[in-house]
Amino acid sequence: MTDGKLGKGALALISALAVAAPVGLAATAASAYVFGNVRIEGNQRIEPATILSYLDLPRGQDVSPGALNDAMQRLQNSGLFETVELVPSGGTLVVKVAEYPTINAIAFEGNKRLKDENLAEIVKSKARRVYSPSQAEADAAAISQVYASEGRLAARVDPRIIRRGNNQVDLVFEVAEGKVTEIERIGFVGNRAFSDKRLRNVLQTKQAGILRTFIKRDTFAPDRLPVDEKLLTDFYRSRGYADFKVQAVAPELARERDAFYITFQIQEGPRYTFGTVNTVSEIPGVDAADFAAQNRVKRGAVYNPTIIDTSIRRMEALALRKGLDFVNIEPRITRNERNQTLDLTFALTRGQRVFVERIDIEGNTTTLDEVIRRQFTTVEGDPFNPREIRNSAERLRALGYFSDVQAESRQGTSPEQVIVDVNVEEQPTGSLSFGVSYGVSTGVGFNASLSENNFLGRGQQVDLSFATGSGTKSSGFTFVEPYFLGRNLKASFRTWYNTTDRLNSDYNTRTVGFQTGMEFPISENGRLEMRYKLSKDTLYDVEQLHVDAESGRLVGSSPILYNEQGGFFTSALGYSYSYDSRIVGLDPLTSYRLRFSQDFAGVGGDVKSVTSTLYAGVESRAWRESVTMLAEFEAGAVHMLSDQNSRFMNRFTGNGKIRGFEPNGMGPRDLAAPNEDALGGNYFWALRTELQFPLGLPEEYGIKGGLFADAGSVWGLDNNMGAFDTPVDDGMHIRASIGASLFWTTPIGPLRFNFAKALKKEDYDEEQAFDLTISTKF
The missing domain is CATH 3.10.20.310 (membrane protein fhac)
Known part of the structure; x- marks a missing residue:
């Protein structure tokens, strides 16, 4: 067995020797050579007729040394033979060939980042086929290119052969992966209005930092630079710089080939x-x-x-x-x-009278064509509108199903017709989320949810969620069809099963039900939802006031809760109006959201009531752009009908509305009852404000800070007579809290740490000073 590498230099040497020996000697003896026969030696798989066709020399005629040399070169360049030799012998031309061996097996050595099966898909050399040095070199270059796309520009791949018997070889690709070629520095020339740090935050490419092991955007990828140029251009022009240009992008590789230095040369121009x-x-x-x-x-x-x-x-x-x-x-x-x-x-x-001949869609392996086509208001036969085609492509990108969408037009079968080519690149649309929460009295809680936003490629949304904590369990299923009956009509179905077991209380609850609805646009920014809900809500295990036989102490819950025990059905029709400025997006820095809902219970069931809720929110990056300001206001009211009193299961608890308080940690309480259970309220309001800002750390670390301040209240009971006929204080007592947040975008998902302090509260309220949330996607 021998081990070696066959390169172009070796081929050139063989050719030179072949010419210098037989052909060269013949030329010395005479200026031409005449042969009548051809004898081929050494061929095993290649037919003699194939060799003669490459030889292409006339018999019985003068053949010059140059013609012999050309014939040998044709045989050598055919890629069929490892060596070729032409030997004139009297009136016979002897053609000696050594065929390339057959590949017995292909192996890879030294690769750790990429698996053998992944590399095998790249190479075109195959086992049981003829070995080709040029193809082996091309395969090595292809493997190197894959490593380069992963940021390992210093990777080297050498093809080597191990000779076996029966004219067979093993082809081995020896891989030296090298280190990741990171982007050590990103700089800008010509920027005056914005700092280098601010502009680096705009780019998709990032500088290497302490988290370089997890962040892949700090590896150099040439195909990412055009995206960065567009991001910079959009950033400047949306801020008034109409003449902005990226004049040049200069990536410079370090001498050690382990780092890149990228410089963007820009021209801002005036702000208009x-x-x-x-x-x-x-x-x-x-x-x-x-x-x-x-x-x-x-x-x-x-x-x-x-x-x-x-x-x-x-x-x-x-x-x-x-x-x-x-x-x-x-x-x-x-x-x-x-x-x-x-x-x-x-x-x-x-405009020019041009019509759309057809729309061709490519690249969608999962998403159905109809899901893509319904984002186009233009169909075959309609007048061609280039702007509407671009807007349709933007709507496709906004779906979140595709990492890239390109829509281009070309001339159709006639000058009056165009063909629209839509090329999409799909991306994962499912998400797996995990959550962790912590409370002083509730301990640690966990939740998980599995969602798919493009179910079976139909654009449907499916969500399945589970949550468990100290005394709580909840599960739910949601299905949404965004284009019911092929129209802009969103149909939804949701079902749930939730239980609580001694969660900051001496009672248990269980609720099970479903809701179905239809949502449709009524204005450019507004949508209206009509829905129906049926649920059974149960309050149980409420301990009646009594004297404990062993301790002699009074124990039990408020008679308000004790009298509200049992399960009752709620059958309600409802509607919601929502307004979202992001639908049109006139202001890219500020967005507004509004939602007003009412549910009318009494279409059957045991409850007759009107429940109204209001939500208003604003988010703005108008101040220094890197700072995000948020403000949200919520309010709700329950009004009972037919002389019914509200029950705990249809009152508001304020859970999750004000940070810094435990679940069931605020609102009216029966202080005369030993356990002082939360009673909920017929009314609530909450105001939440938040400021999110950078901490001065490199943006690629993914760490930001935040400050928040919340205020609100839960109040109001139809029956406020508690234990021993003592009135319950159900007045509107304001609660307020402040706190700080830490946002960290990690490889496992975005983390949020909240640290809160209640500034204004009642003595009986339960505080929660810390909570943590985490979510990740697949």
């Missing part, structure tokens, strides 16, 4: 605001006034191309409603360099 904004029509019979009402660009606002696109979409939608085809909304911008303003004119012009 909008000047005059007009709408004109260049189409006879079309009034511009109606379209001007759809404009959302305001004079004096900072330039943002997103706002312009939004206004154009609204005008195009109006044109469709009016039955106007081939209307093009052309934004014409005039720069005023002196005062750094942009005058904007929306011009209604007649």
Whole structure:
């Protein structure tokens, strides 16, 4: 057995010797050679006719030394032979060949990061096929490229052969993986408005830090640079820098090939605001006034191309409603360099008469075509609108099903038709979440949920959740069909089973039920949901007031709870109106959400009531952009009908509304009862404010800080006579807390640590100073 590597240098040496020996000697004896026969030696698998076809020399005619050399080169370059030799012998030309061996087996050595089966899928050399040195070299280069994409640019792969008997060899790829080529530094040249640190936060690529073992975005990937350029461009232009350009990106490899230094050379340009904004029509019979009402660009606002696109979409939608085809909304911008303003004119012009011939979709192995097509308002045969095609691609990206979406058009079978090519790259859409909570009196609780947002590729959402803690168990199942009956109609079904066992109380609860509903848009930002709920809610194991025989002490719960024992059915019809500014996204830095709900119980069942809840929230990054400000307000009220009194199971507890308090840790209590159980309330309100900010650590560490302040109350009972006919204090006593949070994005998921301190509370309230949440995705 021999072990060696066959390279191009060896082939060149063999060729040179072959020419210098037989052909060269023949040329010395005579200027030409004549042969009548050809004898082939050494071939085993290759047919003589194949060799003669590569030889291509005439018999019985003069053959020059150059022609002999060309014939030998043709045989050598065929890739069929390891060595070739032409020997003139009288009137016979002897062709001596040594065929390439057959590959017996392929092996990999030295690889740890990539498994053998993964590398075997890369190489094109196969066992039981003829060994080709050029193919082996190409396979080695392909393996090196895969390692380079993983950030290991110093990886080396050498193909070697081990000769066996019967003209067979083992092909072994020796791999030296090398170290990860990390990005040691990212710098910028030409930035004045934003610091290097702020711009680094915008990029998808990150610098290496102390968590480099877990963070893969700090490895150099050339295909990531165009994405970073677009992110920088979008960042600047959305902040008024209309002339921003990335002039050059210079990645520099360190001499040791273990680190990269990347420099972005940029040109910011001036920051513009909008000047005059007009709408004109260049189409006879079309009034511009109606379209001007759809404009959302305001004079004096900072330039943002997103706002312009939004206004154009609204005008195009109006044109469709009016039955106007081939209307093009052309934004014409005039720069005023002196005062750094942009005058904007929306011009209604007649567009080219081009129709969509068809929409071709590729790349979706799981997601059904219909899920993708329903994001396109344009179908085959409709007038072609390039902007609407781009907007459809943005809607596809927003689904979260795809890591990349590209929509491009090309000419169809005629100049008046186009074909839209949609290429998608799918990504995981399922998530596995784990949660941990801790309370002074409740101990540690755990929860897990399994969800899939693109079930069976149909765009359906399925959620399955389980939670257990100190005395609590809950489970639930949710199914959502976002396009019921092929329309923008969201159908949902939810079922649950929850129990509590002595959770900060001397009673147990159980609730089981289901809810089904339909949700649909009623305005650009608003949606309306109609639903029906049926549940059975049970309060049990409430201990009656009595004197313990052994201790002689009074024990038991409030008579309010004792009299509310038992199970009762709630059958309710309800509705919710929600408003979300993110649907249109006029302001990328600030978003608003509003939700108002009412449920009317009494469609059968045991309960007759009206339950109303309100939620309003705002999130803004308008101050210094890296700082996020959040504010949320919630309120609710239960109004009983038909002279019924509210029960604990349909009152509000305030759980999770104000940080710093245990579950069932605040609200009205019967202080005359020995256990002072929480009673809940007919009303609640809660105000939560939060500030999230960087801590000065490198962004790639994924660590941020936060401060919060909460306030609220739970109050109100229909029957407030407690133990020994003592009135229960069910007044609206304000609770307030402050605290700090630590956010850490880790490889196992985002962690949140909350440290809270109750500033205003009642003596009987139960505090919770710390809690932790964790979630991860698959």
